[in-house]
Amino acid sequence: MNYKILHVIILLIAVVLGNACIEKAQPQSSQEKLIVVVSILPQADFVEQVGGDKVEVIIMISPGASPATYEPTASQLKAVSSAKMYAKIGSGLPFEEVWLDKIRSVNPDMLLVDTSEGITLIAMEEHHHDEEISGHDGDISGMDPHIWLSPENAKILVQNICNGLVRVDPANKTYYEQNKEHYIHDLEALDLDINESLSGLKNRTFMVFHPSWGYFARDYNLTMIAVEVEGKEPSASDLEHLIKTAKEKNIRVIFVQPQFSTKSAEVIAKEIGGNVVPVDPLAKDYITNLRKVSNTIAQGLT
Known part of the structure; x- marks a missing residue:
């Protein structure tokens, strides 16, 4: 084990065991x-x-x-x-x-x-x-x-x-x-x-390290390409394919999140002359964060 x-x-x-040794708690008060x-x-x-x-x-x-x-x-x-x-x-x-x-x-x-x-x-x-x-x-x-x-x-x-x-x-x-x-x-x-921030974008394909944004992409008619392959860092051949895809799709930004390594994303960004940009799917202030993410993605696809 x-x-x-x-x-x-x-x-x-x-x-x-510790809880079992404590006297039975009193009913919860209104306070x-x-x-x-x-x-x-x-x-x-x-x-x-x-x-x-x-x-x-x-x-x-x-x-x-x-x-x-x-x-x-x-x-x-x-x-x-x-x-x-x-x-x-x-x-x-x-x-x-x-x-x-x-x-x-x-x-x-x-x-x-x-x-x-x-x-x-x-x-x-x-x-x-x-x-x-x-x-x-x-x-x-x-x-x-x-x-x-x-x-x-x-x-x-x-x-x-x-x-x-x-x-x-x-x-x-x-x-x-x-x-x-x-x-x-x-x-x-x-x-x-x-919807307003993402409307009018001609390029609607974005690249991320970890595929966290599938539901977001579905809702707003975007296409997500993940760098990570089945939870693992991409191989050399995977990276080669991703770099080729990024160039074909005119991708200039690779989105990463703080919970994962950015190494592979940085390799791709360097090869395509792009940037690595952080977005956090686990930030607490949900509404503020999603507004920020949508604006960041919109800027990255412009």
Whole structure:
């Protein structure tokens, strides 16, 4: 067994035993905040927008960390033991696939909300482009987990989060639903702004290192080309092909994200006389970030 996984399992056992030794907690007072756990920063923004001053959010994947490799800390696991709800992405995020069952064992009574419910998944860029899964009750391996990078999908995520908050705190149903409606209105305005910023572009093909932006590309009639090949750095022949493609498509910008290496992107950019530009799919301020990303992509394709 991997030593790091064994270490976390030991921590899980310690947390569970520690909770068992504590006297039964008193009922939650009206002044206490609901503790809600999420996997990534954008989800935290969604929960805070709906929950307002009635929630406290625990974010499992630290800023700058990769969902493919992050491991929870002992302090995070201890905090989870007091949570009322875990809002999971539910679309095959690697962190959740590996750790969620172990995390839930710390607090089996917390409500687990699948925020992807109702979203149609699409295949990752390196898989079949015409493949989709509606409802995704079956195998979701090979599907694109980055569902939050579509404002249309974000509205569904927010609705599911609201439903979960109402289940654990029905007394504040009206408060949560009013906040949800206000934020969905903001997401609709964001969608209009992105459409406007990307309208009129003749070149609609962009290159990224990690294929995070598939739903964004789908929604706004763009074509995404990924440098990464099935989660790995491209080979020399892959790089040669990507450089040729970039030249043919008149690509001058390679978009990268802080959670991954930029080495391959820099090689391609040098060969095509282009630039490497950062965009972060995991930034917390969702609306501000997506506006920034759309403007950055528009400038890169102009």
